[in-house]
Amino acid sequence: xxxxxxxxxxxxxxxxxxxxxxxxxxxxxxxxxxxxxxxxxxxxxxxxxxxxxxxxxxxxxxxxxxxxxxxxxxxxxxxxxxxxxxxxxxxxxxxxxxxxxxxxxxxxxxxxxxxxxxxxxxxxxxxxxxxxxxxxxxxxxxxxxxxxxxxxxxxxxxxxxxxxxxxxxxxxxxxxxxxxxxxxxxxxxxxxxxxxxxx
Numbered sequence: 067x068x069x070x071x072x073x074x075x076x077x078x079x080x081x082x083x084x085x086x087x088x089x090x091x092x093x094x095x096x097x098x099x100x101x102x103x104x105x106x107x108x109x110x111x112x113x114x115x116x117x118x119x120x121x122x123x124x125x126x127x128x129x130x131x132x133x134x135x136x137x138x139x140x141x142x143x144x145x146x147x148x149x150x151x152x153x154x155x156x157x158x159x160x161x162x163x164x165x166x167x168x169x170x171x172x173x174x175x176x177x178x179x180x181x182x183x184x185x186x187x188x189x190x191x192x193x194x195x196x197x198x199x200x201x202x203x204x205x206x207x208x209x210x211x212x213x214x215x216x217x218x219x220x221x222x223x224x225x226x227x228x229x230x231x232x233x234x235x236x237x238x239x240x241x242x243x244x245x246x247x248x249x250x251x252x253x254x255x256x257x258x259x260x261x262x263x264x265x
């Protein structure tokens with residue numbers, strides 16, 4: 067059954083800072099920004115900027131299971147908050163997507179990041195030089211919502227597929243390194259052989 071994203075998740079705008087975010091090593095808040103999400107839509111917690119600020123109780127505080135949606139740019143994917151975190155704030159133009167109880171966060175992340183959904187988001191994006199998917203447009207997206215069991219199965223298979231791609235990429239990197247070592251060794255032997263003959 068298809069449902070609008072606004073029906074299966076709460077969507078909030080990221081916190082809008084009035085000035086540039088200035089880091090403070092001993093600060094009381096960590097901030098998630100666009101740069102903290104890599105090309106594989108993974109959130110890098112170790113790189114978060116820490117700030118000192120009296121913000122009260124902002125609605126953009128992240129928790130485990132939330133999705134962080136890239137509303138601006140050529141890629142409009144979502145990253146998953148996959149661990150318990152404390153005092154972490156989401157900055158605009160990112161959007162906070164908090165799935166409701168009948169939706170598995172990993173499933174919703176997978177669905178948002180599929181090529182079909184990315185194509186739909188591309189059509190919804192506004193602007194020319196800087197493209198942006200608005201909160202309102204995101205809320206209207208139709209989401210297929212199967213049973214929790216099927217959602218969990220899809221999420222697990224998607225995770226396994228992503229892990230397989232990571233392992234294949236690592237294997238390719240190791241093969242290139244091994245190939246370079248072998249070829250360099252061959253080149254050095256050849257050069258030494260020529261020098262010895264010349265001597």
